[in-house]
Every structure is written in C-alpha cells, then in structure tokens.
Amino acid sequence: MKKILLLFVLALSTSLVAQNRYHKIDSLLNYLNKNDKFMGSISIREGDKVVFSKGYGFADADQKIKADNETKYKVGSISKIFTAVITMQLIEEKKLRLETKLSKYFPKIENADQISIEDLLHHRSGIKDYINQDSLSQEELDKPDLKQTILNKIANYKSIAEPNTKFEYSNSNYYLLGSIIETITKKSFAENLETRIVKKINLKNTYYPSEQVNISNKESYSYLFDGTKWEKTEEWKNDIAYAAGAVISTPNDLTAFLYELFEGKLVKKSSLESMKEIKDSYGKALIQMPFGERKFYGHTGGIESFRSVVGYYPTEKVGISLVVNGDNFNRNDIMIGILSIYYKMPFPFPSFEKINPEKIKEISGVYSSKDIPLKITVFGKDGQLLAQATGQSAFPLTQKNENTFVFQAARIEIEFGEKSFILNQGGQKLNFNLEE
Incomplete structure (x- = not known):
C-alpha cells in the first residue's frame, strides 16, 4: 500500500511540475500581450498529444474578435516544408527525380540545364529571389494571372550564382517547385496539399486559401503596433507567395504535421533523411534550430506581419509552434x-x-549620416x-x-553614443551624428 501511495504522490508531483511550467509560459505570453508586444497562438506537443495550446490577443483587433487555439494564421515560409514533402512524394512515386533538370519544365531560365x-x-539554384532581392510592381500585381506573371519574371532573371555552388535563400525556388507539382499531377497546389498531406494525417485547419482573410472562418489578420494601437497590415494576394509561403494553418496543426512527418506517415524514412541533410545550413525545407544540446528540425516564416516558427525534437518527440500576428517583439526571443x-x-x-525622461531629453535631436542621404529625428x-x-x-x-x-x-x-548612434538593420551598420 505504501508503495502504491508513493507512486501516486510521485505521479501527482510530476503533473504539478508540468502544470507550473505551462502556467509560467502562459504568464510570459500574457505579459507580452498586455504590454502590446505580442498577439498570436502557441502549441506544445509531446508525441501525439497536445499538452499546451492557447491564443492571445485578437484575430481582428478592430472588431475585438479574440484569438484562440483554433485561430488560423498565414504561416509564411513554413509552407516550404509542405511543398518539399509533396515533392519528395512525387520522387517516391517515380514521377520526378532529385537529379531532374529544371530545363524539363522551365527551359528559358538561365542555367536551367544545370539546375536540379x-x-x-x-536553395542552391542561383536564381534571384523575386521577393527579397526584387519586388513586384503595381502593374504586375494587377495582372489577371498573377502566378504566371511571377513565373515569367523569374524566368527572365540573370543568374546570381552558378548552380550548386552556394546556398542563397530564394523564394523563387519553391515558387517553381509549386508549379512543377501542378504540371506533374495536373492538379492545383491546393488540391495536392489537401489530398497528399491534410487528409492523409487528418489535419483540421490547414489549406491553401482561395480568397482574402475571412474572419467568420476563424482566420486572422496581422498587425503592427504604432505606439498606441495595433494597426492592421495590408494583405497580400495569395498567389504572391504561393507554394513558397501562402499556406494557412494553426500551431496545433503545424506540430501535428512535423510529428507525423517524423513518424513516417508522409514520406519514407530515406526521404525524411534526405530532407534532413543540411547543406550550408539548409536541408530540403528543414533547418536545424539548436537549443542547448538539443537540435530541433523545422522552419520559420514571415508574411505580411505574421511571424511563425515550428520545431520538432525527434529524440524527445517534442514539437513547439508559435505563430505571431501582432509583431512588436522579437519572435526568436519569445x-x-x-x-x-x-x-x-x-x-x-x-x-x-517607461524610458527615463532625462534619457529621452539627452538623446533627442536630428541625426544625419555620411553613409546614407537620410536624416532621423529622435524625440x-x-x-x-x-x-x-x-x-x-x-x-x-x-x-x-x-x-x-x-523597433x-x-x-x-x-x-x-556621445552625440551619435549606430543603426543596425538587416546586417547593415549605419553611423549617424547629432546635428548641432
């Protein structure tokens, strides 16, 4: 009897430790939300069981529609894992090979006969990124067939590197893969996502959208904080990001997706090992995200003002996903x-x-730079x-x-510094001096 009682006490103690852990995570996210630093949702999964899941802030701040653990978000470049899985499935079906050259589908692209x-x-094609290294004009955005317009744009780029010589992150690569998937299957990317992944592992809230955000369908807008309130970010047309970043999902679905992927429910073990093979910090849509001695596999994403991340640690079968739709604090720090x-x-x-008023007074003024023809007023x-x-x-x-x-x-x-400051952004460091 004493042994049974001891085991019961131990089990209860372990449960309380876990609950305290989730209570503190909840406290952190509530604290960030109450200080207008964060809105979004989280999911923590252990094996096939969700152990913590919650939404914070608003899916629609104007109508005060609160987020919960079933709120759906645009997950940005996490979409690339879905695209890579479908690609690996086609390879397993012998409808495609890793060695297949791009020229079979896009012969006009420079070096297409060398790009596999x-x-x-x-991301070793040397093809320019149509989003981050270029931009779409309003005229292009207004074209009736936006997807084909972007594919034509990509086809006209000059190569920025020789194929398979270096890693250069480019959304163009996964845009092309989405089109190749559609060509081979004669089905839309949305249909492939639904039949090859969503239905196969019974995801509840994952899909490629056919229209703009629909709040009545529990979809969310994204926001930036303007200093006093959350300001809605303008939506992209879905085909801008396409197979490189337009998927909608929830943190619960994202952790389920990676769990089932690593459990062999979507691709063979050999295909998964191929996806995990890192070349210059990037696998086949899987990256390693270290936390101490643990190495999570997953991806991050960003579209509009959504910021997302999902990671899975195979040794412990732990998956964590965070999707931010109120971006006012570093997602990585969260x-x-x-x-x-x-x-x-x-x-x-x-x-x-609050910042010390004396500090504000000390650093206020107009600053100019020799590095860039721009003045910045601090006040x-x-x-x-x-x-x-x-x-x-x-x-x-x-x-x-x-x-x-x-910011x-x-x-x-x-x-x-003394009557000066250094502005760091995107790896650039710009020196500014206070004007007298």
Whole structure:
C-alpha cells in the first residue's frame, strides 16, 4: 500500500511540475500581450498529444474578435516544408527525380540545364529571389494571372550564382517547385496539399486559401503596433507567395504535421533523411534550430506581419509552434523564453518600464549620416521615445538596455553614443551624428 501511495504522490508531483511550467509560459505570453508586444497562438506537443495550446490577443483587433487555439494564421515560409514533402512524394512515386533538370519544365531560365530539383529544394539554384532581392510592381500585381506573371519574371532573371555552388535563400525556388507539382499531377497546389498531406494525417485547419482573410472562418489578420494601437497590415494576394509561403494553418496543426512527418506517415524514412541533410545550413525545407544540446528540425516564416516558427525534437518527440500576428517583439526571443521555461531553465521576463525622461531629453535631436542621404529625428511624446526618418512615419523605440533601443517590427536596433548612434538593420551598420 505504501508503495502504491508513493507512486501516486510521485505521479501527482510530476503533473504539478508540468502544470507550473505551462502556467509560467502562459504568464510570459500574457505579459507580452498586455504590454502590446505580442498577439498570436502557441502549441506544445509531446508525441501525439497536445499538452499546451492557447491564443492571445485578437484575430481582428478592430472588431475585438479574440484569438484562440483554433485561430488560423498565414504561416509564411513554413509552407516550404509542405511543398518539399509533396515533392519528395512525387520522387517516391517515380514521377520526378532529385537529379531532374529544371530545363524539363522551365527551359528559358538561365542555367536551367544545370539546375536540379535538389538544387531548388536546398536553395542552391542561383536564381534571384523575386521577393527579397526584387519586388513586384503595381502593374504586375494587377495582372489577371498573377502566378504566371511571377513565373515569367523569374524566368527572365540573370543568374546570381552558378548552380550548386552556394546556398542563397530564394523564394523563387519553391515558387517553381509549386508549379512543377501542378504540371506533374495536373492538379492545383491546393488540391495536392489537401489530398497528399491534410487528409492523409487528418489535419483540421490547414489549406491553401482561395480568397482574402475571412474572419467568420476563424482566420486572422496581422498587425503592427504604432505606439498606441495595433494597426492592421495590408494583405497580400495569395498567389504572391504561393507554394513558397501562402499556406494557412494553426500551431496545433503545424506540430501535428512535423510529428507525423517524423513518424513516417508522409514520406519514407530515406526521404525524411534526405530532407534532413543540411547543406550550408539548409536541408530540403528543414533547418536545424539548436537549443542547448538539443537540435530541433523545422522552419520559420514571415508574411505580411505574421511571424511563425515550428520545431520538432525527434529524440524527445517534442514539437513547439508559435505563430505571431501582432509583431512588436522579437519572435526568436519569445521562443527562447518558451523553451527555457519548458526545459526548466531560468528566464527573467523582459522589462517594459517607461524610458527615463532625462534619457529621452539627452538623446533627442536630428541625426544625419555620411553613409546614407537620410536624416532621423529622435524625440519624445507622451513618455515614449520615437524616431522619424525623412519623409516617413514616426516609429516607437523600446529600450533594450541603457543605450540601445529597438523597433522590432522593422528589425531596427539603434545604439546611442556621445552625440551619435549606430543603426543596425538587416546586417547593415549605419553611423549617424547629432546635428548641432
């Protein structure tokens, strides 16, 4: 009897530790949400069981429609894992080979006779990114067949690298793969996603959208915080991102997707091992995301103001997904907090105290730079610190430490010195000096 009682107490103790862990994660996300740093949803899965799932903030901030664990979000480049899985299925069916050259489907693309399907999957094609290294004009966006317009645009690019010589992340690669899937199967990408993945593993809320956001279908808008309120971000047309980033899903579905993928429900073990093969930091739509000695497999995503991540640690069969639709804090920092708490590591909550008025006064002024023909005015308003570049809207700055301030939505970090600051953005460092 004592042994049975001891086991019961031990089981109860373990359960309470787990509940405390999830309670603290919930507290972190509530804290970020109440400080207007975050809106979105989370899912934590252990094996085939969801152990924690919740939504925070609004799916529609204007109508005050709250998010929950069934709210659906655009997941951006996590879509690439779905595209890669379908591609590997076609290879298993001998309808395609990793060695197949792009010239079979797109002969007009430069170096198409040297670029393989494997090169596309690993971002080693040398094809320019139509989103991040180029942009779509309004005239192109207004074309009746936007998908074909983008494919034509990609076909006319000059190569930026020799095929299979280096990793260069390009959404063009997965846009082309989506079109190849449709050509081989004679079905739309949406149909392939539905029959080859969604129905096969019984996902509840994953699909390729046929229209703009539909709140009545529990879909969500994305937002940026303008310093006083959440401002809705303009929607993209779905075919802009297509097979490279337009899938809609939920964190619960994303963790289920990776669990079933690693359990062999979607592709053979040999295909999964091929997807996990890392070349210059990138597999076949799977990247390694280390946390201490643990290595999660997954992907991140960004579209409009949505920021997403899903990771799966095969050794423990643990999957975690976070989708952000209110972007005002670094998603990676939020994930570090979630994982630290989950693995019972110390994690102090960030501080969002008001900036010292004397500090605001000290660093306010007009700054100019020899590096770029742009002036930035730094000023205080209603206790907040703001910055405004010439001809642009003002944006709020959050204090990171004594002399460093960030505007997370644009990934801007400003480090102040004596009558100067360094602006860090996208790997660039620009020096600014206070005008006298």
